[in-house]
Amino acid sequence: MFTLRKSFIWLGGLISLMLFYVWTNRRSTFTLEHDNRPIHSSAWRQSGDDTYFWRTIGAYNQPNSSVHTLPTGTPSIFPEVQTKFAPETTAARELREQRQKVVKDTFIRSWNSYKEHAWMSDELMPVSAGSRNPFGGWAATLVDSLDTLWIMDLGTDFAQAVNAIDAIDFTRTDMAQINVFETTIRYLGAFLAAFDLSGDTRLLHKAAEVGEMLYKAFDTPNRMPLMRWDLNAAAQGAETNASSNTLLAEIGSLSMEFTRLSQLTGNSKWFDAISRITDVMEKAQTLTELPGLWPLTVNAKENIFTQGSTFTLGAMADSAYEYLPKMATLLGGQVPVYQAMYEMAMDTAINNNLFRPMTPTNEDILISGQVRTERKGDITTTKLELQGQHLVCYLGGALALGGKLFARPGDVTIANKLTDGCIYTYKAFPHGIMPETFFMAACESRETCEWDENLWKQQVLQRAGGEEGKTAQADAVILENHLPKGFTEIPDRRYILRPEAIESVFILYRVTGRKDLIESAWEMFQAIEENTQTELANTAVWDVTVEGEKPRHVDSMESFWMGETLKYFYLIFSKPDLISLDEYVFNTEAHPLRRMI
Numbered sequence: 001m002f003t004l005r006k007s008f009i010w011l012g013g014l015i016s017l018m019l020f021y022v023w024t025n026r027r028s029t030f031t032l033e034h035d036n037r038p039i040h041s042s043a044w045r046q047s048g049d050d051t052y053f054w055r056t057i058g059a060y061n062q063p064n065s066s067v068h069t070l071p072t073g074t075p076s077i078f079p080e081v082q083t084k085f086a087p088e089t090t091a092a093r094e095l096r097e098q099r100q101k102v103v104k105d106t107f108i109r110s111w112n113s114y115k116e117h118a119w120m121s122d123e124l125m126p127v128s129a130g131s132r133n134p135f136g137g138w139a140a141t142l143v144d145s146l147d148t149l150w151i152m153d154l155g156t157d158f159a160q161a162v163n164a165i166d167a168i169d170f171t172r173t174d175m176a177q178i179n180v181f182e183t184t185i186r187y188l189g190a191f192l193a194a195f196d197l198s199g200d201t202r203l204l205h206k207a208a209e210v211g212e213m214l215y216k217a218f219d220t221p222n223r224m225p226l227m228r229w230d231l232n233a234a235a236q237g238a239e240t241n242a243s244s245n246t247l248l249a250e251i252g253s254l255s256m257e258f259t260r261l262s263q264l265t266g267n268s269k270w271f272d273a274i275s276r277i278t279d280v281m282e283k284a285q286t287l288t289e290l291p292g293l294w295p296l297t298v299n300a301k302e303n304i305f306t307q308g309s310t311f312t313l314g315a316m317a318d319s320a321y322e323y324l325p326k327m328a329t330l331l332g333g334q335v336p337v338y339q340a341m342y343e344m345a346m347d348t349a350i351n352n353n354l355f356r357p358m359t360p361t362n363e364d365i366l367i368s369g370q371v372r373t374e375r376k377g378d379i380t381t382t383k384l385e386l387q388g389q390h391l392v393c394y395l396g397g398a399l400a401l402g403g404k405l406f407a408r409p410g411d412v413t414i415a416n417k418l419t420d421g422c423i424y425t426y427k428a429f430p431h432g433i434m435p436e437t438f439f440m441a442a443c444e445s446r447e448t449c450e451w452d453e454n455l456w457k458q459q460v461l462q463r464a465g466g467e468e469g470k471t472a473q474a475d476a477v478i479l480e481n482h483l484p485k486g487f488t489e490i491p492d493r494r495y496i497l498r499p500e501a502i503e504s505v506f507i508l509y510r511v512t513g514r515k516d517l518i519e520s521a522w523e524m525f526q527a528i529e530e531n532t533q534t535e536l537a538n539t540a541v542w543d544v545t546v547e548g549e550k551p552r553h554v555d556s557m558e559s560f561w562m563g564e565t566l567k568y569f570y571l572i573f574s575k576p577d578l579i580s581l582d583e584y585v586f587n588t589e590a591h592p593l594r595r596m597i
């Protein structure tokens with residue numbers, strides 16, 4: 001074992017040298033031509049990264065010869081994503097700035113409490129003033145907040161936070177397994193975005209450290225990553241396979257961060273790593289039970305992405321779809337497969353996954369549900385489950401972006417209806433906040449819909465497993481479960497400080513300029529603040545469905561509260577050129593990466 005490891009170290013050193021050579025030769029052509037802001041290449045070069053732990057331990061399975069190199073040609077010109085905003089009146093500006101300040105003050109409160117009670121931990125416990133480490137113990141909240149500090153112009157705190165990152169040690173963890181996806185979107189995405197904004201090379205070095213660590217999770221026989229990964233074992237030389245039971249969202253959404261890291265360092269290896277996943281997705285896309293979409297779980301160990309009968313754009317699949325148009329953007333359209341996969345996936349989803357819920361006011365809105373397929377002989381039938389989720393609210397934003405970039409106005413129309421569906425769902429609940437998951441009654445058609453109280457009650461009974469036609473029984477279920485009209489079941493009543501609704505409201509606002517979206521955002525913000533505020537910060541809550549009593553606190557504040565939710569609230573009340581969608585593209589943790597333009 002010992003000699004084996006040594007030869008790997010030697011091989012690893014040689015490969016590092018080769019990659020270093022390729023990189024030093026490529027970077028000058030790349031960075032200065034296609035990125036508006038030059039990279040501080042000399043500082044980066046002197047870093048001595050070749051001695052960094054994860055670079056020195058070598059690999060059991062080297063990528064084979066067909067390496068994907070990062071495209072460095074001329075990016076295509078995409079249509080503008082943001083609408084042209086008319087100059088604002090003084091009154092509108094004052095109101096906007098006033099709201100923006102309220103959001104910023106909420107952020108500062110949470111940040112100061114994190115600093116005081118949980119500094120360098122992953123999360124503050126916002127009720128008990130404790131701290132927790134569910135994301136490796138690498139200061140997730142600090143890292144996730146870096147670019148928000150920058151965007152909110154909190155320079156002193158930003159400087160203090162950047163000074164602190166040197167102490168984060170990505171070579172070890174107290175956790176038995178780390179989540180490769182979460183580590184990528186939160187840590188790697190955050191360092192890259194903070195670097196893209198500030199140009200501080202310490203951030204790029206830290207991004208490269210995380211990138212080197214994560215790259216080791218791809219050291220499997222087929223170079224597919226192991227997504228729930230024993231990092232400490234890997235550090236000691238354990239061999240692994242990818243998992244035959246991998247979530248689509250996890251394996252499908254490493255692409256943006258890995259690509260940006262390759263762009264900024266000039267080293268293609270990360271882009272190559274995720275391109276192998278893209279290749280498998282591309283080959284599988286037409287061969288699944290619902291061609292166009294991939295099943296919720298895939299077999300990464302054997303490159304089988306076609307088996308499975310659940311198809312959703314929601315939880316556990318979500319960002320795999322979100323990253324398709326975003327990858328096209330990030331790469332300046334130079335890898336056409338991302339647009340092609342987006343278009344095919346969205347065509348399928350729009351036809352199969354969306355439904356118009358039945359509401360007392362006959363709203364023209366859409367919700368994205370979950371399809372199950374069943375195969376009998378040669379015939380596959382599909383059944384749409386009328387489930388909604390807070391998480392799937394990101395979809396409006398993704399379609400608005402894709403619709404603009406690829407000149408598909410139909411996607412923007414759907415984006416409006418989906419986002420309005422999320423706004424409606426917030427308003428339908430007594431505290432003005434949507435629960436994690438719910439079911440609704442659906443209209444027969446998306447074109448017309450008449451509220452039918454009886455039909456709603458029948459569907460409530462169906463979900464509750466009651467007897468058909470017993471309206472009294474339905475009334476009892478509705479009362480007991482606090483079901484607003486149109487809703488048939490609420491399996492998860494929490495609100496956990498999630499960003500997806502405001503994310504789509506923000507993106508759609510930048511795309512369309514619809515003024516009512518600003519008002520919706522303000523209502524959402526006030527509802528969230530009102531119901532989640534603690535003495536220290538803000539917390540997840542157990543049940544947003546009970547009228548007349550404040551939801552009970554969970555004592556949990558995930559890093560996305562300051563990394564995403566408050567950032568999107570702040571940005572919708574900012575001038576539209578602050579993080580313009582024509583210059584930046586957000587990863588799924590709201591970290592803005594610079595587009596190739």
Ligand SMILES: *[C@@H]1O[C@H](CO)[C@@H](O)[C@H](O)[C@H]1NC(C)=O
Binds near residue numbers: 064066222276
């Ligand atoms: C290289 O790897 C890719 C993807 O992992 C695979 O499709 C291809 O067949 C491999 N080529 C060789 C020569 O092994």
Ligand SMILES: *[C@@H]1O[C@H](CO)[C@@H](O)[C@H](O)[C@H]1NC(C)=O
Binds near residue numbers: 239240241
């Ligand atoms: C990887 O999978 C192969 C084939 O199933 C198996 O022979 C091998 O022992 C596995 N390796 C590890 C480290 O689990």
